[in-house]
Amino acid sequence: MPTAQATDASDAASVQPQAALLLDKATKSYLTPDRTITAFQDISVSVARSEFVAVVGPSGCGKSSLLNVIAGLSPLTSGACMVGGELLQAPRKDIGIVFQSPLLFDWRTTLENVLLPVDIQKLGRKKFEPVARELLELVGLSEFATAYPRALSGGMQQRVGIARALVNDPTILLMDEPFGALDAMTREHMNVQLQRLWMETRKTILFITHSITEAVFLGDRVMVMTPRPGQIADICRIDLPRPRTLDMMTDPEFGRYVRHIRSYFGTQGGLD
Numbered sequence: 001m002p003t004a005q006a007t008d009a010s011d012a013a014s015v016q017p018q019a020a021l022l023l024d025k026a027t028k029s030y031l032t033p034d035r036t037i038t039a040f041q042d043i044s045v046s047v048a049r050s051e052f053v054a055v056v057g058p059s060g061c062g063k064s065s066l067l068n069v070i071a072g073l074s075p076l077t078s079g080a081c082m083v084g085g086e087l088l089q090a091p092r093k094d095i096g097i098v099f100q101s102p103l104l105f106d107w108r109t110t111l112e113n114v115l116l117p118v119d120i121q122k123l124g125r126k127k128f129e130p131v132a133r134e135l136l137e138l139v140g141l142s143e144f145a146t147a148y149p150r151a152l153s154g155g156m157q158q159r160v161g162i163a164r165a166l167v168n169d170p171t172i173l174l175m176d177e178p179f180g181a182l183d184a185m186t187r188e189h190m191n192v193q194l195q196r197l198w199m200e201t202r203k204t205i206l207f208i209t210h211s212i213t214e215a216v217f218l219g220d221r222v223m224v225m226t227p228r229p230g231q232i233a234d235i236c237r238i239d240l241p242r243p244r245t246l247d248m249m250t251d252p253e254f255g256r257y258v259r260h261i262r263s264y265f266g267t268q269g270g271l272d
């Protein structure tokens with residue numbers, strides 16, 4: 001049976017002092033010339049090390065805003081964000097980001113695209129090239145190390161983006177609808193591959209998606225957000241064994257989780 005538990009940050013902080021990520025009454029508002037838009041409000045949640053948390057919510061409820069805050073790209077209006085026990089104040093090297101579009105450079109090979117953060121941070125290609133090659137192996141692209149992005153499919157390009165986000169060994173991986181632009185079959189395949197990659201690397205992952213099925217398939221927990229200003233409607237623990245298989249999606253237990261989460265969005269959905 002699906003179990004639902006809303007997590008209070010102060011409790012979570014005392015229970016999990018080693019939390020990889022902690023949001024405490026986090027609120028984000030944007031000041032526009034004519035009004036203030038509050039994207040999300042009073043979000044309190046603790047994410048444990050190596051945990052996979054999926055986030056679902058209606059369009060415009062502040063999911064990307066939340067991810068940008070955790071990436072250190074945009075400050076909170078009030079509340080706090082702690083990463084590895086430290087107050088987040090700027091972008092951190094131990095946080096990797098994967099966006100919906102992989103944003104690869106056409107003139108760089110697959111290997112060179114994976115090495116982009118290394119070049120930007122001047123970490124030294126010599127040391128990191130073996131790491132990049134290992135990651136390409138992990139995402140199943142070792143044969144394409146010298147290929148250019150135009151020779152890769154959408155799913156392959158997204159895997160390059162994932163390898164690039166992992167190249168300097170971040171502890172947290174933020175993923176903003178990484179498979180949203182892919183066809184259904186490629187997306188399912190990517191879900192299986194991402195689960196495998198996560199089980200091998202044990203990164204802490206925060207994964208934003210519009211797909212409830214994807215969230216249930218991947219998440220240890222699924223955080224459900226209300227319409228804007230986004231608040232936590234529920235945090236649902238997914239007690240399904242791993243590795244999860246695509247066949248499990250037709251299991252009654254899987255369906256119960258999906259229905260439970262969908263119940264927050266009414267008959268019209270609000271999610272795709």
Ligand SMILES: Nc1ncnc2c1ncn2[C@@H]1O[C@H](COP(=O)(O)OP(=O)(O)OP(=O)(O)O)[C@@H](O)[C@H]1O
Binds near residue numbers: 030037059062
């Ligand atoms: N830079 C900004 N300036 C002003 N308003 C913004 C800005 N960024 C986002 N917003 C507003 O904040 C709200 C939340 O946007 P956000 O992109 O975080 O939602 P989302 O849940 O990721 O949406 P979607 O699922 O459609 O991608 C929206 O109303 C959006 O218009």
